[in-house]
Amino acid sequence: MVKLAAKCILAGDPAVGKSALAQMFRTDGAHFQKNYTLTTGIELLVKAVSIPETSDSVEFFIFDSAGKDLFSEVLEKLWEQPNVLCLVYDITNEQSFNNCAKWLEKLRAQAAGMHIPGVLVGNKTDLVGRRVVEQKQAQEWAEKHGLKYCEMSVKELKNFETPFHILAKSFHQLYKEKVETFHSLA
Structure with a gap:
């Protein structure tokens, strides 16, 4: 039995659902807050x-981090040497998707x-009628940048564990x- 520890950086624009995702994952879906205050810092x-x-x-x-550039100096110190990355965007907000390139660059x-x-995680699939970022577009972007891709709705408890299971398997591999x-060198 092997227990590994991994530093996971959760990044993306403000209000895309990073904190909701982290809270729901940590509590196995038992803690969805309807009113979040914007994360300040980490x-x-x-x-x-x-x-x-x-x-x-x-x-x-x-490490659930604020999505504001105001905190970027703090983030850079706390983001040092990550083991896995989780980029989150809102499928109803094209700018949040476009900014994933900036977040990925900072993380890498x-x-x-x-x-x-x-x-790369597309959140808020419960708002499908307001979708502006197509799944195929996001999937292709993720593949181009060496990332896995999934979509979820934290609010509807759909696939909120998936990003972490993907990351756990990748890190374990x-x-x-x-x-x-x-062993081959020994």
Whole structure:
């Protein structure tokens, strides 16, 4: 049984649902707040995810960060050496999707030269009638940038655990590859 620890950075524009996602994941869907106050700075949440078909798990240290540039200097220090990335945008807000490039660039600058597993998450699928970012467009962008992709509705409790399961499997796989490399050198 292997217990891995991973620093997970949750990034995206303000009001896309990062804090709601983190809270729902941490409480297994038991804590959806209807009224959120905008995150100022960073909130740290911790939760373990079991890896299917193994006895292994990944304990995530989730850094839920403010989406405002005002806090960028603070973020840069706390974002140092991430293990996994979770970029969130609102499917009804094209600017939040377009800004994912900026967030990804900032995150990758903190881990230059390293492969960091990541996932792009389209939130608010419950507002399908107001969708402006098409799933295919987002999927293609994610693939182009080496990210996995998923959509969810935190409000409707749909797929809110998916991003973290994707990240846990990716991080675990990376760990296994490093162990195999190490053993091949021995």
